[in-house]
Amino acid sequence: MHELSIIQSLVDRVEQEVLKAGARSVKRLEVRVGELSGVEPELLSLAWEAFREAGVCAGASLSIEVVATRWSCPRCSLDVPPGTRLRCRVCDVPATLAEGGEIILQRVELEVPDV
């Protein structure tokens, strides 16, 4: 299960933002995970619950947006439906993954002391 190491990377990245902003803690995180990214949202949530206990992310909630798979033609941009042969039926070139491969930290909400 690589979701634990994804969470480790996520926490490392968030800690950088915490330092940069001089924040006290993290309130909320938003991530975008593609259907074809190889990351299971449920396992990611579980890994998050297990991992966040210590440190600045202790009280933070994780919101996961799942991004649907979209293949398209690199030449004419025509969509190639998932579940079909992954080539453009007009240009006959291999399709490229336009969306659905991403594993992205979208947004963090930090609690910064009001001084």
Add this chain to the structure above:
Amino acid sequence: MCESCGCGDPEIVPVEVKESILAANDHEAAHNREHFDDAGVLALNIMGSPGSGKTALLEATAACVGAERLAAVSGDLATERDAERLGRVGIRSRAITTGQSCHLDARLIHRSLHGFSLDGVEIFFIENVGNLVCPAIYDLGQAANVVVISVTEGHDKPLKYPVMFRKADLVVLSKVDLLPHLPDFDVPTFVEYLGLVMPAVAWLPVSATRGDGMQDWADWLHALRRTHSDQTRVEHALHHDHDHDHGRGHDHGHGHGGDA
């Protein structure tokens, strides 16, 4: 006032990050890629289930390509057996023992490259941990991904593991000498399924023990090495032009291999 330190109420500050969670790994992978390109070495990430025949393929490659032109690192959870097997056929090799980790990452590759001489090496194999899921998402700095799947695994594996097959530049169908004993494995169906998950279908039937397809595999390696080093040369030249025209920094944002 907050209770812990007496400061004012905290302000909620949103920060739009919009960056890959694996950015640190990708950065390290770009480093490895530069290292391989500078050494003129074609690096390949070899992935597949445990027992799919990754090590056997590399052993047989030593015989048909020449062990002295090859080097390898082998990722394994617990032992160094695969690296030892490769060492016995003359491939300069090192083991990466990952412990509990189900995949290799760019940092592990970087570390294993320290003090690893690439003199005279043309092709560097990164034999990943046996697993059809996790290794697919980590860029290691390879020029291409090879997925090894054996005929005993069944012809529907591409549909079950689309993430892995999407990342493959070549699929090696191994142990084809066993096909006569496996009437349920239908090769045309396997290829049709590949086309549903792999945009540019490329596959080779191979038997490492009997030698079927080994010459095609060697030809594929040589052809890829040629096109890759041409590409690298062109990219370097373009980077330099860029530097002169616009005075930009020399950042190696190579796009090949691994896109998540």
